[in-house]
Amino acid sequence: MIDDRQFNRRGFLKSGASLVGLAAAGSLLPLSAARAAPLTVGFIYVGAKDDFGYNQAHAEGAAALKAIEGVTLVEEENVPETVDVQKTMESMINFDGASLIFPTSFGYFDPHILAMAPKYPDVRFQHAGGMWSADKHPMNVGSYFGYIGMGQYLNGIAAGHATKTKKIGFVAAKPIPQVLLNINSFLLGARSVDPTITCQVIFTGEWSMAVKEAEAVNALADQGADVVTCHVDGPKVVMETGAGRGMFLCGYHASQASLAPDKYLTGAEWNWAQVYTEMVNTTLSGGTIPNFVRGGLAQGFIKMSPLGPAVSAEARTQFEATQAEIMKGGFAAIKGPLKDNKGNVIATEGQSFAEDDVALESMDYLVEGVVGSIS
Amino acid sequence: MNGLDIGWWGVPIAIIGGAIRVSTPFIFVSLGECLTERSGRINLGLEGTLVFGAMAGYAVAFHTGSPWAGVAAAALAGMMFGLLHGWLCSLPKVNDIAVGIALMLFGTGIAFFFGKPYIQPVAPDLPAIPLGWWTDIPQLEAALRVNVLFVVGAILAFAMAWMFKATRIGLIVRVVGDSTDAARAMGLDPNWVRLWSTAAGGALAGIGGAYLSLYYPGSWNEGISSGQGLMAVALVIFARWNPINCLWAALLFGGAGALGPALQSVGVSEGYYLFFAAPYVLTLGLLVATSSPTQAISGAPGELSITK
Numbered sequence: 200m201i202d203d204r205q206f207n208r209r210g211f212l213k214s215g216a217s218l219v220g221l222a223a224a225g226s227l228l229p230l231s232a233a234r235a236a237p238l239t240v241g242f243i244y245v246g247a248k249d250d251f252g253y254n255q256a257h258a259e260g261a262a263a264l265k266a267i268e269g270v271t272l273v274e275e276e277n278v279p280e281t282v283d284v285q286k287t288m289e290s291m292i293n294f295d296g297a298s299l300i301f302p303t304s305f306g307y308f309d310p311h312i313l314a315m316a317p318k319y320p321d322v323r324f325q326h327a328g329g330m331w332s333a334d335k336h337p338m339n340v341g342s343y344f345g346y347i348g349m350g351q352y353l354n355g356i357a358a359g360h361a362t363k364t365k366k367i368g369f370v371a372a373k374p375i376p377q378v379l380l381n382i383n384s385f386l387l388g389a390r391s392v393d394p395t396i397t398c399q400v401i402f403t404g405e406w407s408m409a410v411k412e413a414e415a416v417n418a419l420a421d422q423g424a425d426v427v428t429c430h431v432d433g434p435k436v437v438m439e440t441g442a443g444r445g446m447f448l449c450g451y452h453a454s455q456a457s458l459a460p461d462k463y464l465t466g467a468e469w470n471w472a473q474v475y476t477e478m479v480n481t482t483l484s485g486g487t488i489p490n491f492v493r494g495g496l497a498q499g500f501i502k503m504s505p506l507g508p509a510v511s512a513e514a515r516t517q518f519e520a521t522q523a524e525i526m527k528g529g530f531a532a533i534k535g536p537l538k539d540n541k542g543n544v545i546a547t548e549g550q551s552f553a554e555d556d557v558a559l560e561s562m563d564y565l566v567e568g569v570v571g572s573i574s
Numbered sequence: 575m576n577g578l579d580i581g582w583w584g585v586p587i588a589i590i591g592g593a594i595r596v597s598t599p600f601i602f603v604s605l606g607e608c609l610t611e612r613s614g615r616i617n618l619g620l621e622g623t624l625v626f627g628a629m630a631g632y633a634v635a636f637h638t639g640s641p642w643a644g645v646a647a648a649a650l651a652g653m654m655f656g657l658l659h660g661w662l663c664s665l666p667k668v669n670d671i672a673v674g675i676a677l678m679l680f681g682t683g684i685a686f687f688f689g690k691p692y693i694q695p696v697a698p699d700l701p702a703i704p705l706g707w708w709t710d711i712p713q714l715e716a717a718l719r720v721n722v723l724f725v726v727g728a729i730l731a732f733a734m735a736w737m738f739k740a741t742r743i744g745l746i747v748r749v750v751g752d753s754t755d756a757a758r759a760m761g762l763d764p765n766w767v768r769l770w771s772t773a774a775g776g777a778l779a780g781i782g783g784a785y786l787s788l789y790y791p792g793s794w795n796e797g798i799s800s801g802q803g804l805m806a807v808a809l810v811i812f813a814r815w816n817p818i819n820c821l822w823a824a825l826l827f828g829g830a831g832a833l834g835p836a837l838q839s840v841g842v843s844e845g846y847y848l849f850f851a852a853p854y855v856l857t858l859g860l861l862v863a864t865s866s867p868t869q870a871i872s873g874a875p876g877e878l879s880i881t882k
Contacts, residue, residue: 247796249693277686277796401838404850409798411850413791414592414832418839421584421591421713436791439696443792444716458696572843 237269238299238483241291243284244276245304246407250433252452253406253469257303257327259453260471264479273297280306288315292322299482301475303327304406305375316340323488325478328377331490343474343492345500346554348380349525350467351428352532353503354449355388356521357464358426359396360514361447362389368424368446369400370415372407372431374573376562381430383566384532385449390568392517399424400571406432413440420444426464438463447509454504465518466504473499495554497528529553539564540571584713585836591717592832593825594724595790599624599782599799600824601727603806604813605734606778608820610656611810612738613771614751614764614877615663618674620779621803622681623655627783629689632794636697644697645723645784652780653773655681660769670879678803692794700789723785730778731821738817747771751875779803805853812857814873827853 240261248258254276264270273295278284284307291297292315300322302312308330316324316337324340331342358367367389371378386398399422401415412429413436419427420441428449429437435458438448442459450456450466478488494500503522506515524530531553535546545564546552552559565571603620610617627648635644659677663670703725706718738744750757750767757764786802787794809827813819834849842849 247690247693249690250795251694399839400843401835402843402846403835404847405800407795407797408800409791409793409795410596410786410800410802410831411835414588414596415835415838417591417595417716418584418588418832418835420716421588421836422839433795433797435793435795439792570841570843571838572846574844 237271238479239271239273239291239295239297240264240479241288241295241297241300242272242274243278243287243291243300243302243304243307244274245278245280245306246276246432248274248276250407251435251455251458252431252433254303254432256452256469257301257471260469260475261301263472263476267476267479267483269483270479271295278304280304280311282311284311285314288312288324292319297322299323299325299479301325301327305330305377312340313337323482325488333490338490341488341490341492343478344377345469345474345498346493346495347467347469347501348377348384348532348559349495349530349554350501350503351381351449351451352384352388352530353518353522353525354428354451354465354467355385355390356392356518357506357510357514358385358428358447358449359389359392360511360517361464361509362396362426364423364425365393365396366422366424367396367398368416368419368422368427369398369569369571370412370419370427370429370431370437371400371402372405374402376560378430379562379565379573380559381451382569382571383562383564385428386566386568387532388521391521392514396568398569400565400569402571402573403431409433409436412436416440416444416446420446450504456504456507460507461509463504463507464510465506468502468504470499470502493555495528495530496522496525525554529555531556533559533566538567540567540569542567582840584840585833587713587717588832588836588839589829592836593829594717594720595828596831597824597828598721598724598727598785598790599802600806600809600827601724601731601821602782602785603779603803604809604820604824605727605730605817606652606775606782607807607810608775608813608815608817609734609747609778610768610772610775611878612751612815612875613747613768614754614875615660615670615768615772616674616807616879617656617659617677617772617775618671618804618807619655619659619677619681620674620776620807621799621801622678622685623652623776623779624681624783624786624803624806625799626655626681626685627652627780628787628798629685629692629783629794630780631784632697632787633688633692635788636692636695639698641698641700641788644788645700645781648780648784649777650780652783653777655780656773656776657769659776660765660772663772664765664769686796689794689796693796696793697788699792700785702789721785721789723781723789728821731817734817748875751877753876779806782806808857812861815875816873826856830856 242261244254246254305328389396403411426447427441438455438458442462448463456463531551534551536548537546630651631644631648634647635641662673702719705720706715750764754764809823813823830853833852
């Protein structure tokens with residue numbers, strides 16, 4: 200041990216050289232710092248960054264931040280919705296100096312973000328999903344999300360024209376409001392084509408469970424569903440299995456058109472690059488990101504995959520007309536008269552819930568025509 | 575009959591189909607583990623081997639364009655893991671369970687590391703044998719689309735049972751597994767036998783992984799295994815170290831796993847979390863039913879560290 204502490208000539212030269220290097224770099228630093236205050240942004244994903252789905256959509260958005268000067272991006276993937284995410288947040292804050300963190304998975308919010316936010320009041324936590332409310336939660340936590348349900352409504356229109364059995368399928372992970380809204384919108388889109396269509400939903404119980412997702416698609420095909428979409432983290436398995444069973448496909452999160460170009464009708468995709476760039480620019484210029492950020496097709500938060508070759512001319516016409524309608528903003532997929540699949544009234548004649556209605560964010564029902572149950 | 579509306583018949587069809595589709599990785603991993611345990615060692619690392627085999631198989635199939643090359647690569651990679659486990663355990667005072675857990679984490683870790691570039695590309699799938707050609711019910715036809723590896727696995731189970739019972743190699747493995755002292759007295763080298771039993775077991779687990787990524791569900795991603803490797807190890811105990819029982823147990827697990835989605839699809843959707851737990855409830859039930867308070871686990875190899 201004593202030997203290690205003694206100076207030796209080579210070690211001395213080495214550390215000397217690195218000191219000189221540091222000094223040189225240090226003299227340059229103030230120059231670049233003057234242009235933009237450096238900001239370290241942390242992104243946390245629940246799955247792989249390139250899963251053809253939810254996490255990939257966020258990671259592509261995060262990658263767009265690299266183009267902004269003064270921004271350092273730190274990312275960690277495959278972080279479970281457990282105390283692990285708290286450790287990841289703490290290490291991003293303490294070791295990487297992150298002051299803006301995007302924990303992108305739904306389950307990160309409660310209790311994990313809520314435990315970290317009071318502990319680090321100078322750090323901003325931006326959570327994807329609709330959990331934040333002003334009277335209950337800290338002000339350094341924000342919530343953002345997009346009205347992707349409208350994308351599923353458009354998916355439903357394409358599906359409604361493509362189905363021959365009048366039965367469409369939905370592979371869902373967990374019965375949370377966003378997922379339920381997607382299922383309901385998908386069916387209502389299809390019912391705008393033909394009101395006799397039903398939608399069979401199968402919950403897998405996990406965001407990513409490849410074998411169970413494949414089993415779910417097979418079960419749907421066995422029951423005669425001929426179009427399938429999903430709300431799981433990585434839709435690749437659902438799309439490939441569905442195509443294998445000869446079903447038409449509607450994508451989700453990102454475009455899966457390349458997996459089965461002939462069967463892919465269209466898909467509801469996230470467009471996070473624009474959203475993240477705006478949030479980071481706000482922070483860099485000294486502003487504060489609003490705690491509640493929402494947007495849909497009109498605001499560029501979401502986009503649709505280009506229509507595939509299996510989409511008929513008639514379907515295209517209705518799809519494009521509805522898309523134009525949604526682009527005006529304030530579109531309501533959930534409108535009366537409407538009942539849930541247990542017979543309770545959701546909306547009376549003339550009552551409607553526009554895409555930006557916060558009531559939709561606590562949805563706890565499946566509409567009439569959806570075969571399935573949320574518990 | 576166009577066979578579109580099969581209603582409740584969908585449940586038994588899904589269970590048969592699920593048993594065939596989902597059970598193959600269980601068959602291979604549990605046969606591999608059975609061989610290893612019969613030689614007197616436990617390799618808990620097969621979960622890692624399975625995941626690494628899935629990744630290696632997918633990557634090689636993608637680059638060569640041949641799914642069978644992928645299967646071969648997965649078997650080779652699995653064998654390497656088996657050799658590593660066997661070699662580490664042959665060192666003095668090394669615990670096989672601890673090494674297994676280390677290798678499980680190691681295998682999953684490096685599979686994720688090297689697997690990054692292969693999540694996106696699409697590799698060719700293994701071919702299926704259409705055993706349902708005689709029926710005009712499309713659902714049944716789809717359920718009976720059987721993969722070659724499933725057939726190989728089923729034959730292998732019987733072959734392995736015969737090997738244990740009637741061949742010299744089988745006898746050697748059994749002797750080493752039941753009594754190290756007796757094996758030494760016969761002039762056998764227990765470490766050498768266990769090394770190659772573990773290697774062969776690893777190779778089988780690797781093939782099980784290749785089935786996951788190359789046939790069903792048929793793509794590589796980091797959540798592909800969901801613990802099948804670990805469950806297969808438990809299956810071996812459940813099957814009382816008998817290869818043919820391993821086959822039945824694997825089929826039972828596969829079929830029970832299909833129950834949840836199938837029941838939801840016919841409208842029994844209340845309490846689906848409970849149905850998803852069916853395979854585990856079934857295992858617990860069967861273990862309780864077949865346990866005995868008076869005697870030790872029957873059929874267990876004598877040298878196995880968990881039964882000593």
